[in-house]
Amino acid sequence: MEEKVPECSSKGTKRRRDEEDSDGGNGVSLEDHLTFSDTLVALRIMRAQFPHIHKGSVEPFILKSQLYSSVKDRTQVDRELESLRRDKVLRLFKLNTGQDDHGIMFLDDYLNQIDRVVKRMEGKKGEEYEVFGWFKTHVLDSKLETGIEHQDLCSLLSLGGKVKDNHISLLINAGLLTRQLIDPNKYWFAIPNIGALLKGLVQGRNEVISLLSRRRYKEMMLATLEKKRLRMSSLDMRFHLRDLIGSGHLRTDQTPTGLVIRVSKD
Structure with missing residues (x-):
């Protein structure tokens, strides 16, 4: 239960606002939904949890790195992605944000995206x-x-x-x-209209790493970190954490009080 903070406390008010903004309105903890056994299940849940972007003109997409953080067997992810691609359930896109960055979009969503462009x-x-x-x-x-x-x-x-x-x-x-x-x-x-989000993806990655790097031990409890509000990206903290864990920039460690997120050693 959230501790009640007097309204006159600006720090408490800011904290509550950050929690509300980062939650996406679904109240689902990343710690309770970090790993899955099936790639398609992970894709569907991450699609449902895609941030509600203001002026949203992009259908939900998932990063391959996010799947790597959510399904432990990377070979399984690659195999199941290939199968879903061949079955025309989804499409993969090479992104210009990094050498190995790939976006994934369900085919129906991609066709809707094209229709939106044509209508405009x-x-x-x-x-x-x-x-x-x-x-x-x-x-x-x-x-x-x-x-x-x-x-x-x-x-x-x-x-x-x-x-x-x-x-x-x-x-x-x-x-x-x-x-x-x-x-x-x-x-x-390519995915139309995705440019601004990809810029935010790069800036958000740097913001999260910088946030953790400024901590004494370069770590933070996941439950605390996922409530932080990002300033440089309209993609939420959960989106970035899955990406950074899957790409190896961050790692998770289980402690008696919950999962800790740490900056990976170079």
Whole structure:
């Protein structure tokens, strides 16, 4: 039970506000829901716990690192992700926030995301906008990897109609494709409108590490830490902790009073 703090206590008021803001309204403790035995179960729960972003224009997504923190057997995670990808339950995306960063989105959510982008562009509709239908029907349905070559992209789009340069430009401008830096003839599949959240992801990672590094032993009780409010990221503390634990930047240790989160030694 939360200790009652007099309203005149600004510190207590701030603490309560931080707890309310970070809780996401579902009252679920991360300590009680940190690990799962099944990848799909973990994905569904983390999807349900995705932070409510103000001006939300991005469907819930999960990081592969978060799965690694939640399902202990990484080989199992990779195997089950591959199976779910091949069954077209979800898609994986290479993110530009780190060398090994991958985002995961359920396919239905991704298609909704595309529909939202197309709807926003409806006022400027021209004949090129048919490419979004081709992209969903022919490209996404047959190309399940995280990237695609220019020739393959044009070949698949041509199943819908005659492909023009404007079609490709439209897909890039809509945020569905990004050019690979190493080879400009290859593209990464991408999640539209995710840029601001990825910036927050990087800043939030640094903020959490900095917060713990300033502590005497570079550690904090999980129950206390998950109630902290982040200033640099609209993604909540729970989202960042799962990511940082799974990527190895933080580690957990069980103590008689609960789980402790520590900065991993280099």
